[in-house]
Amino acid sequence: MDFGLDDRTALVTGGGGRIGSEDCRVLAAEGAEVVALDVNLDAAEAVVDDVESAGGTAHAVACDLTDREDVRDTVAALEEETGGIDILVNNAAMVDARSQVKDYDDEVWDRDVAINLTGAYNVTREVFPHMLDREWGRVVNMSSMAGWQGGFGQVSYAATKAALIGFGKTLALEGARKGVTSNVIAPNIVVDEFADMSIEELEAFDSYFARIAKATPMRSLGREADVANLVAYLCSEQAGYVTGQVVGVTGGIDLFSF
Template sequence: MGAWTCTRWPDVRECTGERKRKRKGRRKYGGGTVDLGIKDRVAVVTGGARGIGRAIALELAREGAKVGLLDIFEEGMAKTAGDIRAMGGTALEVKADVGDADQVNAAFERFGAELGPVTILVNSAAVLDNISKIELMDPARWERDLRVNLTGIFNCVRAALPSMQKEMWGRIVSISSVAGVLGGFGQAGYSATKAGLIGLMKTVAMEQGRYNITANVVYPGIIATEMFQFMREDMKDRIRKRIVFRKEGEPEDVAWAVAFLCSEKARYITGTTLDLSAGITLFTF
């Protein structure tokens, strides 16, 4: 074999040498070339106004799902819904606070009435603005983190289950974080809730399997969303050094994985926690 040299580590697509690998017949996932079997299913995405939730909503719409958006940010939801309709899809946005069970129940009733039975739920809504060491943390902010990031998922799962059970088919995917596995300095509330939802989803998987309902978790590492952009550059650089690709992921990287877990092709996957941290968890010393 010939020697290899790389112009910029670790993007192997820029590697040059005496031999080059050729990719033949590669199918582009997420571009409509793979039938995931969810056409005309109703998918509710919380936190769909921006970031990862928005990317997931758009990807599910590309796969033919009717998308219900649940968020508190009306302007962002309207943009996501408009983009879905522009591609020929169906979308309905409902303003609701996931931490308020009454608002969630009312939203799901509307989704069911206007779109059809909800059989896909993606829990992406979350807050990450309570950065403080435990001894300095405002207890009210801690309670708010629990209400939105954990109780919010509980509320949405409870609201979605009746239609899934009736249809004898369901997919539930919740977005955790690498902070829920490794912890995060100054992120007691966020880390605790993101760890808690893993246990919650495993329980849902055990209880609901008899109804052909799967429940899974994906936990991203650093993704190029609004949350990441607020970090200082020196902090971003330190984090990138723990990623094997030396760069943050894109919201679409999460959306593609979530779309698969929502599909008919993932029918035998449940109770799973999928690591989407690009190797952050590999660096343990």
């Protein structure tokens, strides 16, 4: 199926990370001109090398999403250089804390709010008005199962990912009459090398991941491509009537089972 992205420009935040880099590769394979935006320029440039090796078009851009002036200047330059950002994937996030609220580090909370939530707001605030003006746009916000159901020991991550659901739905309302859609993806853990492991192998590697795999009806973890393929669809012409939705990529972990 042709997703109709040949003349579209896609900006992927956290484009140098695991899921963000796969988003870049899949969107580029569908014909989009991709901007891998990351605070780590080396990581973004490595993704661009992958995309270009496969025949796609991509650019690496360094930007600190917590710095509003940096975001404003970066988006303005990209709008001029590319002719307009049609697709925004708010993917950048930190997820490295495992601690209960009573022991939580205030600095980790502040950092995660600044990057995961305010960072998404900062870049969307600059991109979204141009989409409305052009009367076409796609926004995809990357939430998580932790944002849907909470995450033990992940209060800052879960809270910010839950907030992105409300953020994405609000954008859907504001863009609905202007041809701009906004949807939210809530993945389970998606890491290629973990998806290939049996539960016994996961147990030996990390009991946390093993418990999640056991709780997943498919009895395995997912892959980055499981998310990126959905991103490409939600950004397509065919998904023009899909907006304000939260779509799980979960292997069924959100289902009641016994």
